[in-house]
Amino acid sequence: MDTLALEAKNANGDVEKKSSSRPRPKPPKKAKRIVYFEVEILDAKTKEKLLLLDKVEPTSTVLDIKTLFHKSNPNVYPARQSLRLDPKAKCLKDEEILQTLPVGTTASFYFSDLGSQVTWGTVFLTECAGPLLIYLMFYFRLPFIYAPKYDFTSSKHWVVHLACMCHSFHYAKRILENMFVHRISHGTMPMRNIFKNCGYYWCFAAWMAYYINHPLYTPPYYGKQQVKTALIAFLICQLGNFSIHVALRNLKPPGSKVKKIPYPTKNPFTWIFALVSCPHYTYELGSWLGFTVMTQCVPVAFFTIVGFIRMTVWARGKHRNYLKEFRDYPTLRSPILPFIL
Numbered sequence: 001m002d003t004l005a006l007e008a009k010n011a012n013g014d015v016e017k018k019s020s021s022r023p024r025p026k027p028p029k030k031a032k033r034i035v036y037f038e039v040e041i042l043d044a045k046t047k048e049k050l051l052l053l054d055k056v057e058p059t060s061t062v063l064d065i066k067t068l069f070h071k072s073n074p075n076v077y078p079a080r081q082s083l084r085l086d087p088k089a090k091c092l093k094d095e096e097i098l099q100t101l102p103v104g105t106t107a108s109f110y111f112s113d114l115g116s117q118v119t120w121g122t123v124f125l126t127e128c129a130g131p132l133l134i135y136l137m138f139y140f141r142l143p144f145i146y147a148p149k150y151d152f153t154s155s156k157h158w159v160v161h162l163a164c165m166c167h168s169f170h171y172a173k174r175i176l177e178n179m180f181v182h183r184i185s186h187g188t189m190p191m192r193n194i195f196k197n198c199g200y201y202w203c204f205a206a207w208m209a210y211y212i213n214h215p216l217y218t219p220p221y222y223g224k225q226q227v228k229t230a231l232i233a234f235l236i237c238q239l240g241n242f243s244i245h246v247a248l249r250n251l252k253p254p255g256s257k258v259k260k261i262p263y264p265t266k267n268p269f270t271w272i273f274a275l276v277s278c279p280h281y282t283y284e285l286g287s288w289l290g291f292t293v294m295t296q297c298v299p300v301a302f303f304t305i306v307g308f309i310r311m312t313v314w315a316r317g318k319h320r321n322y323l324k325e326f327r328d329y330p331t332l333r334s335p336i337l338p339f340i341l
Contacts, residue, residue, distance in 0.1 A: 131205030
């Protein structure tokens with residue numbers, strides 16, 4: 001090792017020789033070698049090779065791969081692409097990273113065209129605005145709905161007017177929640193679904209409104225007591241439903257995709273989280289049960305039953321996902337009805 005002699009005087013005036021080590025310069029760090037991936041995109045049905053991407057960075061996301069595929073196929077934008085590792089596997093999420101997937105340096109993705117897409121916000125607004133307007137058409141008895149002598153007349157039963165206010169309030173609330181409360185994780189859905197969803201809500205709204213606002217409609221059997229009790233249940237459940245939506249919104253900050261377990265808050269309407277995984281569906285069911293009792297109308301009862309079946313399917317699916325994603329998920333909870341279902 002090289003040394004450099006340094007002279008210094010001590011207390012007696014003698015000269016001392018000191019030696020110090022000269023530090024060697026550090027060798028330059030070797031650049032990390034990046035292992036690029038080769039990605040091939042195949043048609044999920046025919047297994048035909050559609051595109052080969054060379055030198056794809058390992059940190060690329062599925063969305064990045066969709067964007068590269070879009071450049072070579074301009075008609076297939078990322079939102080309408082479905083990429084899978086196997087033709088029968090689940091669709092990969094946009095945020096999944098290439099190097100974390102169970103693939104080698106040569107990865108194969110199977111492509112399916114989801115068809116034209118439309119934003120979820122547009123779907124929600126359309127499926128909620130339709131019933132609101134359709135019901136009012138029957139309430140005001142526009143021409144060609146009932147006999148001509150009833151055009152633009154109003155019902156003599158106060159429960160009919162109350163039912164219109166409750167129905168309008170429900171769908172106006174859903175529209176406002178869609179605009180200011182909900183944070184939708186999935187940006188788009190197939191355009192064909194908008195016709196299915198709107199057909200469901202619009203047709204049921206017309207069927208219910210036709211009978212509730214019919215000139216021959218008769219009020220509930222138990223009169224004011226039945227209507228008032230049902231109205232209280234309807235309003236409580238509407239408030240509970242809104243409270244759950246706000247709680248779920250506050251659970252996830254804007255732009256975050258981290259999932260958390262929903263727990264009861266200081267709001268008493270959220271305490272049902274202790275027993276139910278999807279209490280917004282529970283409150284929704286309670287609202288329509290109240291509306292059914294209030295109007296004592298068979299089409300409303302049928303809509304409530306069909307809606308309960310649909311919401312049960314959704315709730316059980318979400319409940320299963322909670323159990324898979326969180327090991328410490330409360331085992332006491334049921335999907336939609338405490339201790340029952």
